[in-house]
Amino acid sequence: MLDKRYLRDNLEEAERRLKTRGGALDLAPxxxxxxxxxxxxxxxxxxxxxxxxxxxxxxxxxxxxxxxDRIVEMREVSQKIKQLDDELKGVEEELDRILLIIPNLPHExxxxxxxxxxxxxxxxxxxxxxxxxAPKPHWEIGEALGILDFECGAKLTGARxxxxxxxxxxxxxxxxxxxxxxxxGEHKYIEMLPPFMVNRESMTxxxxxxxxxxxxxxxxxxxxxxxxxxxxxxxNIHRGEILRGNDLPRCYAAYTPCFRKEAGSYxxxxxxxxxxxxxxxxxxxxxxxxxxxxxxxxxxxxxAETILQRLGLPYRVxxxxxxxxxxxxxxxxxxxxxLPGQNTYREISSCSNFEDFQARRAxxxxxxxxxxxxxxxxxxxxxxxxxxxxxxxILENCQQADGTVTIPEALRPYMGGLERIG
RNA sequence: GGAGAGAUGGCCGAGUGGUCGAAGGCGCCUGACUCGAAAUCAGGUAUGGGGGUGACUCCAUCUAGGGUUCGAAUCCCUAUCUCUCCGCCA
Numbered sequence: 001m002l003d004k005r006y007l008r009d010n011l012e013e014a015e016r017r018l019k020t021r022g023g024a025l026d027l028a029p030x031x032x033x034x035x036x037x038x039x040x041x042x043x044x045x046x047x048x049x050x051x052x053x054x055x056x057x058x059x060x061x062x063x064x065x066x067x068x069d070r071i072v073e074m075r076e077v078s079q080k081i082k083q084l085d086d087e088l089k090g091v092e093e094e095l096d097r098i099l100l101i102i103p104n105l106p107h108e109x110x111x112x113x114x115x116x117x118x119x120x121x122x123x124x125x126x127x128x129x130x131x132x133x134a135p136k137p138h139w140e141i142g143e144a145l146g147i148l149d150f151e152c153g154a155k156l157t158g159a160r161x162x163x164x165x166x167x168x169x170x171x172x173x174x175x176x177x178x179x180x181x182x183x184x185g186e187h188k189y190i191e192m193l194p195p196f197m198v199n200r201e202s203m204t205x206x207x208x209x210x211x212x213x214x215x216x217x218x219x220x221x222x223x224x225x226x227x228x229x230x231x232x233x234x235x236n237i238h239r240g241e242i243l244r245g246n247d248l249p250r251c252y253a254a255y256t257p258c259f260r261k262e263a264g265s266y267x268x269x270x271x272x273x274x275x276x277x278x279x280x281x282x283x284x285x286x287x288x289x290x291x292x293x294x295x296x297x298x299x300x301x302x303x304a305e306t307i308l309q310r311l312g313l314p315y316r317v318x319x320x321x322x323x324x325x326x327x328x329x330x331x332x333x334x335x336x337x338x339l340p341g342q343n344t345y346r347e348i349s350s351c352s353n354f355e356d357f358q359a360r361r362a363x364x365x366x367x368x369x370x371x372x373x374x375x376x377x378x379x380x381x382x383x384x385x386x387x388x389x390x391x392x393x394i395l396e397n398c399q400q401a402d403g404t405v406t407i408p409e410a411l412r413p414y415m416g417g418l419e420r421i422g
Numbered sequence: 423g424g425a426g427a428g429a430u431g432g433c434c435g436a437g438u439g440g441u442c443g444a445a446g447g448c449g450c451c452u453g454a455c456u457c458g459a460a461a462u463c464a465g466g467u468a469u470g471g472g473g474g475u476g477a478c479u480c481c482a483u484c485u486a487g488g489g490u491u492c493g494a495a496u497c498c499c500u501a502u503c504u505c506u507c508c509g510c511c512a
Contacts, residue, residue, distance in 0.1 A: 038472080045472065045481045052481090055493040059440040067492080074492040242432090242469090369451095374469080 001099050001361045008034055017105045020112050020322035025102065033095045040091060044084040051077050100204065101211050104357040106322045107294075107331040113321030119334075120321065125305065126314030128338055129397055137341035138395040139272035142168060144403055145422045148273070159270075160262065160277040167421045171394070171407075172280060174414035175387050176255050179282040179307055183384055187303045189253035189284060194233035196256055197224040202236040205362030207328035207354075217259045217277075226259035230283035231381045235358055238287060242374045243366040249288040249296060253384065256281065273388045274346065280387035286380040287364065290356065293378035294331070297353040301333050304349045304384040310410040313393045314338040316345055330355040333382075337389065341396040348389045351382030 007014055011027055018025050054074055061067045111120045142148030147168025153161040164172050183189040203209040203225055208216060217226040227233055234254050243250070258281050269275035284303060288296045301317065308315045320332040329352040336345035356376035359365070365374035398406045404422030407415055 041472070041481085048482085049480055051492075055440075058492055064492095071492045078492070 114323040135340035183253040230256040349383040
């Protein structure tokens with residue numbers, strides 16, 4: 001959510017900056033409603049002040065029959081107040097509806113562009129493996145080794161669900177543990193294990209609602225949603241709280257499954273693990289002071305990159321352009337891992353700075369010291385990493401001519417010493 | 423699922439129609455005392471919104487949303503959450 005006052009005073013600038021995301025956005029209704037709101041507020045508050053004053057006078061009078069005329073008068077005033085407040089409530093609801101669907105302002109440093117074509121490559125790491133044979137896609141490798149069963153996933157649930165078996169299941173679990181151990185041990189994140197369903201307030205706090213309800217799985221009989229990312233529960237941990245300045249930055253790491261409808265992606269990535277309705281992810285979330293947030297984003301990105309470096313998987317870092325960053329983000333870097341089976345880089349992590357956008361929605365503030373006024377924190381998060389896609393990357397990059405897959409050394413302790421699958 | 427109890431400021435806790443944004447305590451801040459600290463004493467300590475250059479002032483907020491009333495932390499209704507007992511359950 002953008003700052004109402006900022007919008008009021010800089011409407012044209014806001015419109016111009018939002019336009020760089022693509023799509024039209026007319027802020028005129030905001031202006032009209034905002035002005036009406038302030039008119040109503042002024043009038044209602046004036047009458048309330050009067051009522052409070054007169055009611056106090058009535059309280060002083062011993063014999064209430066002597067105050068009868070004032071009581072009658074205030075009865076009318078109260079009715080008028082109720083009328084005004086009813087209209088005010090309607091105006092505020094409409095105003096909120098508008099504010100909740102306005103996306104975040106892209107940071108000034110974000111490259112302007114309309115689609116992912118205009119994203120900016122920042123750096124590459126690692127060498128693309130020279131396999132010396134035609135690389136297979138991970139679904140063929142996984143099926144041949146008997147560690148991934150797409151058909152059974154479809155039988156159990158439906159399309160875009162997969163059964164992991166044997167060493168495949170263990171590989172997924174090992175990666176979760178490896179990632180969490182690294183982030184909590186070397187990078188000093190605090191581990192969290194949150195609920196996998198959240199309520200509407202939490203989804204609104206991070207920006208999934210009200211605009212993207214069709215992407216979410218909703219639970220029948222409850223107004224709960226399956227989380228599409230751990231970002232939602234973990235960021236909402238501090239919803240409605242005022243943190244202490246010296247408690248910042250707060251850095252959390254959480255493993256959760258993620259559930260996404262993937263509406264509108266029919267026909268895309270239909271084979272394999274790339275796009276599933278349910279996938280595992282280790283997520284990193286930070287609450288920081290505003291002046292530190294862009295530096296903290298760089299650090300978060302580096303923390304996510306470390307995982308790929310330790311696993312020896314080649315990747316590149318891409319800075320998303322204005323047309324490609326998400327609704328709540330001010331700035332985003334994607335990490336894309338090299339997939340020989342597809343002969344391309346594919347997203348395996350997305351690291352974003354939301355600045356005060358989520359903090360304002362979720363009311364997460366901090367106080368520099370006991371005397372200071374509370375200020376909104378900046379929130380950040382990033383995948384560290386998407387686990388299923390990491391399995392994909394390992395299968396495809398570490399595949400051997402004989403169909404076996406070499407397990408990256410860093411992972412072997414987690415695999416009970418196993419060096420290869422197959 | 424059945425029965426009951428509760429939700430008040432950073433924390434504990436008083437408050438059953440007006441003088442209550444809320445006693446008291448703890449915590450925290452400032453000052454005094456001290457070489458310094460502890461103890462003690464004095465004062466100060468919520469959030470959001472509106473108005474004023476400013477001292478300041480007005481409005482709202484005692485889980486949330488409705489209602490009664492001239493006036494609600496206090497009375498009524500609903501929801502949510504917490505706790506206790508019974509049942510069920512990994």
